[in-house]
Amino acid sequence: xxxxxxxxxxxxxxxxxxxxxxxxxxxxxxxxxxxxxxxxxxxxxxxxxxxxxxxxxxxxxxxxxxxxxxxxxxxxxxxxxxxxxxxxxxxxxxxxxxxxxxxxxxxxxxxxxxxxxxxxxxxxxxxxxxxxxxxxxxxxxxxxxxxxxxxxxxxxxxxxxxxxxxxxxxxxxxxxxxxxxxxxxxxxxxxxxxxxxxxxxxxxxxxxxxx
Numbered sequence: 558x559x560x561x562x563x564x565x566x567x568x569x570x571x572x573x574x575x576x577x578x579x580x581x582x583x584x585x586x587x588x589x590x591x592x593x594x595x596x597x598x599x600x601x602x603x604x605x606x607x608x609x610x611x612x613x614x615x616x617x618x619x620x621x622x623x624x625x626x627x628x629x630x631x632x633x634x635x636x637x638x639x640x641x642x643x644x645x646x647x648x649x650x651x652x653x654x655x656x657x658x659x660x661x662x663x664x665x666x667x668x669x670x671x672x673x674x675x676x677x678x679x680x681x682x683x684x685x686x687x688x689x690x691x692x693x694x695x696x697x698x699x700x701x702x703x704x705x706x707x708x709x710x711x712x713x714x715x716x717x718x719x720x721x722x723x724x725x726x727x728x729x730x731x732x733x734x735x736x737x738x739x740x741x742x743x744x745x746x747x748x749x750x751x752x753x754x755x756x757x758x759x760x761x762x763x764x765x766x767x768x
Contacts, residue, residue, distance in 0.1 A: 580722060
């Protein structure tokens with residue numbers, strides 16, 4: 558399962574790096590990212606976690622994504638400048654990942670750090686540059702940046718990323734979604750629904766709701 562792959566990748570990370578989860582709209586990228594974050598947050602002890610879902614209408618607001626990433630860290634002073642410098646944004650990020658929150662299960666030391674961003678390709682450029690700068694300038698830190706993007710060939714701020722491409726569900730996956738909604742599909746209908754939707758969970762649910 559993809560969630561196990563991401564969790565294993567995070568546990569094994571030895572230096573900072575990006576992993577882009579890509580796939581068509583509705584394929585389950587956001588759900589997968591939320592499950593990863595929730596799993597880490599519910600762990601008895603964990604490294605620092607920063608996460609955000611990009612607000613695309615803030616794409617022209619410099620630093621909007623960074624402010625969102627650190628909003629749950631009152632001990633970190635976010636930059637309030639209208640036009641924050643790259644150093645302002647990088648410093649805010651660095652502080653957030655190196656200083657555990659006062660009331661959290663974060664543990665000090667060489668623990669893996671998760672920075673998760675949903676719809677990263679819609680974020681403001683200044684924030685993306687700060688993320689890439691953190692990865693490049695602090696490569697020795699155990700930071701895994703997991704970002705979701707719609708298009709294959711993932712790049713952020715001109716930087717190519719490792720990629721995990723999500724494919725559609727198979728026929729059994731389609732049947733499982735139907736069963737959770739109290740619907741038992743005939744094998745022929747199950748196969749046709751899978752073929753028609755390309756296994757896209759959101760499209761499968763939409764069509765089942767019309768039944």
